[in-house]
Amino acid sequence: xxxxxxxxxxxxxxxxxxxxxxxxxxxxxxxxxxxxxxxxxxxxxxxxxxxxxxxxxxxxxxxxxxxxxxxxxxxxxxxxxxxxxxxxxxxxxxxxxxxxxxxxxxxxxxxxxxxxxxxxxxxxxxxxxxxxxxxxxxxxxxxxxxxxxxxxxxxxxxxxxxxxxxxxxxxxxxxxxxxxxxxxxxxxxxxxxxxxxxxxxxxxxxxxxxxxxxxxxxxxxxxxxxxxxxxxxxxxxxxxxxxxxxxxxxxxxxxxxxxxxxxxxxxxxxxxxxxxxxxxxxxxxxxxxxxxxxxxxxxxxxxxxxxxxxxxxxxxxxxxxxxxxxxxxxxxxxxxxxxxxxxxxxxxxxxxxxxxxxxxxxxxxxxxxxxxxxxxxxxxxxxxxxxxxxxxxxxxxxxxxxxxxxxxxxxxxxxxxxxxxxxxxxxxxxxxxxxxxxxxxxxxxxxxxxxxxxxxxxxxxxxxxxxxxxxxxxxxxxxxxxxxxxxxxxxxxxxxxxxxxxxxxxxxxxxxxxxxxxxxxxxxxxxxxxxxxxxxxxxxxxxxxxxxxxxxxxxxxxxxxxxxxxxxxxxxxxxxxxxxxxxxxxxxxxxxxxxxxxxxxxxxxxxxxxxxxxxxxxxxxxxxxxxxxxxxxxxxxxxxxxxxxxxxxxxxxxxxxxxxxxxxxxxxxxxxxxxxxxxxxxxxxxxxxxxxxxxxxxxxxxxxxxxxxxxxxxxxxxxxxxxxxxxxxxxxxxxxxxxxxxxxxxxxxxxxxxxxxxxxxxxxxxxxxxxxxxxxxxxxxxxxxxxxxx
Numbered sequence: 001x002x003x004x005x006x007x008x009x010x011x012x013x014x015x016x017x018x019x020x021x022x023x024x025x026x027x028x029x030x031x032x033x034x035x036x037x038x039x040x041x042x043x044x045x046x047x048x049x050x051x052x053x054x055x056x057x058x059x060x061x062x063x064x065x066x067x068x069x070x071x072x073x074x075x076x077x078x079x080x081x082x083x084x085x086x087x088x089x090x091x092x093x094x095x096x097x098x099x100x101x102x103x104x105x106x107x108x109x110x111x112x113x114x115x116x117x118x119x120x121x122x123x124x125x126x127x128x129x130x131x132x133x134x135x136x137x138x139x140x141x142x143x144x145x146x147x148x149x150x151x152x153x154x155x156x157x158x159x160x161x162x163x164x165x166x167x168x169x170x171x172x173x174x175x176x177x178x179x180x181x182x183x184x185x186x187x188x189x190x191x192x193x194x195x196x197x198x199x200x201x202x203x204x205x206x207x208x209x210x211x212x213x214x215x216x217x218x219x220x221x222x223x224x225x226x227x228x229x230x231x232x233x234x235x236x237x238x239x240x241x242x243x244x245x246x247x248x249x250x251x252x253x254x255x256x257x258x259x260x261x262x263x264x265x266x267x268x269x270x271x272x273x274x275x276x277x278x279x280x281x282x283x284x285x286x287x288x289x290x291x292x293x294x295x296x297x298x299x300x301x302x303x304x305x306x307x308x309x310x311x312x313x314x315x316x317x318x319x320x321x322x323x324x325x326x327x328x329x330x331x332x333x334x335x336x337x338x339x340x341x342x343x344x345x346x347x348x349x350x351x352x353x354x355x356x357x358x359x360x361x362x363x364x365x366x367x368x369x370x371x372x373x374x375x376x377x378x379x380x381x382x383x384x385x386x387x388x389x390x391x392x393x394x395x396x397x398x399x400x401x402x403x404x405x406x407x408x409x410x411x412x413x414x415x416x417x418x419x420x421x422x423x424x425x426x427x428x429x430x431x432x433x434x435x436x437x438x439x440x441x442x443x444x445x446x447x448x449x450x451x452x453x454x455x456x457x458x459x460x461x462x463x464x465x466x467x468x469x470x471x472x473x474x475x476x477x478x479x480x481x482x483x484x485x486x487x488x489x490x491x492x493x494x495x496x497x498x499x500x501x502x503x504x505x506x507x508x509x510x511x512x513x514x515x516x517x518x519x520x521x522x523x524x525x526x527x528x529x530x531x532x533x534x535x536x537x538x539x540x541x542x543x544x545x546x547x548x549x550x551x552x553x554x555x556x557x558x559x560x561x562x563x564x565x566x567x568x569x570x571x572x573x574x575x576x577x578x579x580x581x582x583x584x585x586x587x588x589x590x591x592x593x594x595x596x597x598x599x600x601x602x603x604x605x606x607x608x609x610x611x612x613x614x615x616x617x618x619x620x621x622x623x624x625x626x627x628x629x630x631x632x633x634x635x636x637x638x639x640x641x642x643x644x645x646x647x648x649x650x651x652x653x654x655x656x657x658x659x660x661x662x663x664x665x666x667x668x669x670x671x672x673x674x675x676x677x678x679x680x681x682x683x684x685x686x687x688x689x690x691x692x693x694x695x696x697x698x699x700x701x702x703x704x705x706x707x708x709x710x711x712x713x714x715x716x717x718x719x720x721x722x723x724x725x726x727x728x729x730x731x732x733x734x735x736x737x738x739x740x741x742x743x744x745x746x747x748x749x750x751x752x753x754x755x756x757x758x759x760x761x762x763x764x765x766x767x768x769x770x771x772x773x774x775x776x777x778x779x780x781x782x783x784x785x786x787x788x789x790x
Contacts, residue, residue: 018458360415707743
């Protein structure tokens with residue numbers, strides 16, 4: 001019985017939207033979907049990872065760009081309840097470590113209180129900066145300070161006066177030189193001895209003077225030591241007085257803060273240390289050393305000593321789960337850094353110049369990044385693994401680590417890290433990380449694998465319609481009527497290359513809806529209708545189809561040789577797909593086979609000139625094996641076959657032309673012509689069974705377009721594998737042509753069926769004697785081969 005072509009209803013699955021209520025007329029009446037359609041598996045993985053607090057349960061989200069990975073994760077996280085019993089959010093601040101200024105201390109405060117604490121300290125400093133000088137600028141302080149000074153002066157003067165009196169009794173003068181040194185000189189009455197008068201003394205008198213002077217020098221040295229002790233004692237008393245005066249100001253001002261933060265031990269300890277340090281550094285407030293004070297106040301924002309500032313690194317919203325998306329994951333952007341400041345030519349840094357990174361801001365929540373971008377940036381991947389392993393954020397200088405220099409820099413106290421990392425990437429990157437980094441599987445234990453497509457049912461179409469509604473609502477578009485929704489769903493099936501599937505590439509659908517909305521608004525429509533969707537699809541194709549137009553023009557001019565009518569021996573029309581980065585289309589190719597007396601080899605010209613890929617070569621070998629099983633069971637095939645793609649100047653790969661190649665060879669063997677008004681695509685196995693191929697829609701449309709160019713005939717058609725029938729979502733003009741009987745599409749299960757369609761005769765069956773029917777293609781070929789064998 002002749003093989004029947006497919007009916008038009010098998011070529012395109014229309015969306016009836018049976019899952020929607022009959023009274024649902026547009027997206028206006030549909031509840032927007034609050035999740036990404038068809039990604040239940042990935043969503044469960046994210047929920048699982050987020051519910052486990054242990055180390056290592058970070059997420060790698062696998063899938064092509066445009067599947068809505070980030071959108072799905074964001075929507076789930078926005079519904080995620082962060083303030084459970086096991087976790088809470090904190091503000092993180094850096095303050096000076098008064099014992100070791102190179103190692104700033106971390107303060108952990110309840111979420112939302114860090115900025116208030118900073119303001120409280122600023123108010124305290126403002127009070128002290130104004131109040132401290134006033135406390136020291138009054139008569140009571142001056143009187144007490146003067147008393148201490150007078151007491152010191154009286155002691156000093158008294159000790160020196162006593163020594164001067166004793167020396168005078170021994171005729172020795174105690175005086176102070178212009179250089180500030182004390183001098184003991186022998187006296188001659190009321191005058192000082194000169195060298196001449198001293199030499200006139202008897203030796204006994206001179207010796208007596210020398211002995212007395214030596215004794216007084218010993219006493220003078222003792223008094224000088226005592227004067228130093230008195231001065232030190234005076235300084236201590238003066239300092240104590242200053243501290244008493246300052247303490248009265250500080251205690252009054254700081255008591256309120258201590259009461260306010262009494263439940264936070266770290267803050268309370270810092271306030272105690274701050275109070276002590278202020279008392280030890282009163283000169284900062286009293287402006288006794290101008291240079292030192294100028295540097296101490298070299299703040300870029302407010303006039304307060306830098307030493308007592310609070311650097312709020314992270315301030316969290318107590319009611320908002322921190323979700324950070326890092327678009328530029330370089331080292332400093334993720335881990336933070338320490339800035340340098342310049343003041344009067346001096347470069348300096350301190351804790352107030354520490355700047356946060358994404359990990360700081362995401363602490364207690366989630367940080368999302370693109371895996372490839374993370375791996376592209378130097379040192380980022382190692383730093384990320386180090387932070388996740390230790391669960392600490394060490395803010396180390398990248399420059400110091402890279403250059404190995406001894407430059408002085410800060411070594412801040414590490415911050416405890418509690419964060420979930422979500423990396424978005426493709427499957428190839430995932431495999432590379434698994435293969436080359438043994439730590440990857442320990443730190444990223446959860447894989448969220450995003451689907452490319454979903455099964456098309458009434459229920460899934462209803463979900464998809466709600467997904468379309470969510471895009472319309474989110475982007476403030478015109479609403480789609482029922483038919484427009486159905487057309488978008490049909491487009492999704494075409495993108496999935498399957499009548500029974502829907503594409504989950506949400507970016508494509510969103511882009512189509514945006515362009516459709518533009519078309520509708522441009523025509524002043526109040527609602528998106530089917531013709532707007534069609535117009536947007538036509539516009540999309542026109543933008544990217546320059547190469548297709550160029551290829552099709554070669555058929556118009558006759559540059560590419562192809563017949564769409566008549567019949568020829570050893571010549572068949574095969575179908576191929578040409579793909580660019582954002583578009584693919586079908587284009588028919590002529591395959592020819594010629595034979596010559598030989599050893600039965602199939603000489604693949606494409607392979608010999610290195611234009612054929614390995615998969616294509618495999619296909620040729622498989623059809624060679626099938627040929628041998630048909631014609632070479634008892635003796636070698638006495639023909640060598642030369643097989644090629646005509647006018648193919650680029651590479652050829654894939655096995656989708658193997659059935660076409662076999663038909664060309666059988667035609668050459670039997671010398672029976674092949675119909676040129678029919679094209680064929682399909683792979684085959686060693687038993688001749690037809691196997692599915694890709695791009696079936698584009699291939700059929702490509703041949704149909706060439707038939708239109710060359711001249712349409714009602715006998716024209718295409719042969720495809722039956723296993724590709726469910727992939728058909730063809731253009732409307734082709735469906736209409738099939739419906740009218742002016743174009744045929746045959747779905748076959750075996751290559752023999754293709755031979756019968758192309759050559760108008762049955763392929764042939766083996767008889768009891770091991771021969772083929774004489775009135776079959778195989779029988780005719782066998783007779784010719786046997787003649788050559790003799």
